[in-house]
Structure formats: structure tokens, C-alpha cells
Amino acid sequence: MESTATAASGAGSLGGALVALLLVVGLILGLAWLARRVPGIGAAAGNRHLKLVGSLSIGPRERVVVVDVGGTQLLLSTGPGGTRTLHTLEQPLPDAGGTAPSPFAQVLAQHFGKKK
Incomplete structure (x- = not known):
């Protein structure tokens, strides 16, 4: 037993x-x-020389983004066909000063279908 x-x-x-x-x-x-x-979590969040200034969705899988690389701002198109440089900005875009929603708020807005 x-x-x-x-x-x-x-x-x-x-x-x-x-x-x-x-x-x-x-x-x-x-x-x-x-x-x-979730944007902002991971290896890209710690890169000081590369910064996403702004982005805009222009289709279901296409986006236009402004990226700051070492002080130079680039307008890029991203989509299923890859990423292309559309324009190099001569003058940087003005800083929004904290009016942009946090990455977490953006993800929630995308999931619940709210657009700003």
C-alpha cells in the first residue's frame, strides 16, 4: 500500500x-x-538616433510616415511592396508638444475603429 x-x-x-x-x-x-x-515596446524604443515623428494611414495596408534620422527628416511610404523614400524634408516638421495620443491610445483607437 x-x-x-x-x-x-x-x-x-x-x-x-x-x-x-x-x-x-x-x-x-x-x-x-x-x-x-504594441508600438513602443521592444528594441526600437531605445534607439535615440531614429525617431518616428508622425504617421498617416492612406489605405488598409499603406502608410505615410515621417522619420527623423540623425536630425534629417524623411517622408516614407510603407506598404506590402516595401518602403520608399518620397521626400527629404528641408525644414523639420514642428513638434506637436505632447498633443499626440500615446501609442497605447492609438492601438486602442485602431482596435475599436475610432479615427482622429
Whole structure:
């Protein structure tokens, strides 16, 4: 009888460890997916020499963005066909001064269909 109880408790602790391992792996995969989907989270957020000044959606999969690269602002077109430089701005765009919504607010607005 004692050997049956020991085997049952060993199987229970092994099952619990397996469930905990699957939970941790699932959490890591979920956070990695979230880091790719939410702007401002990830490796690009720490780059001081490259900054997104503004963007505008011009179609379901096309955007026009202004990027500051080392003090030079570029107007770029992005879409399924790739990224193209449309224009190099001679004068930088004025800073909005904090009136732009946060990246989190932009993502929520996109998901709920609100446009500004």
C-alpha cells in the first residue's frame, strides 16, 4: 500500500510541474507576441538616433510616415511592396508638444475603429 501512495504522489507532483512549465512557456510566448504588436515596446524604443515623428494611414495596408534620422527628416511610404523614400524634408516638421495620443491610445483607437 505504501508504494502505491508514493507512486501516486510522485505522479501528482510531476503533473503539477508539467502544468507550471506549460504556463511559464505560454506566458513567455504571449508576452513576445504582445511586444511585437504594441508600438513602443521592444528594441526600437531605445534607439535615440531614429525617431518616428508622425504617421498617416492612406489605405488598409499603406502608410505615410515621417522619420527623423540623425536630425534629417524623411517622408516614407510603407506598404506590402516595401518602403520608399518620397521626400527629404528641408525644414523639420514642428513638434506637436505632447498633443499626440500615446501609442497605447492609438492601438486602442485602431482596435475599436475610432479615427482622429
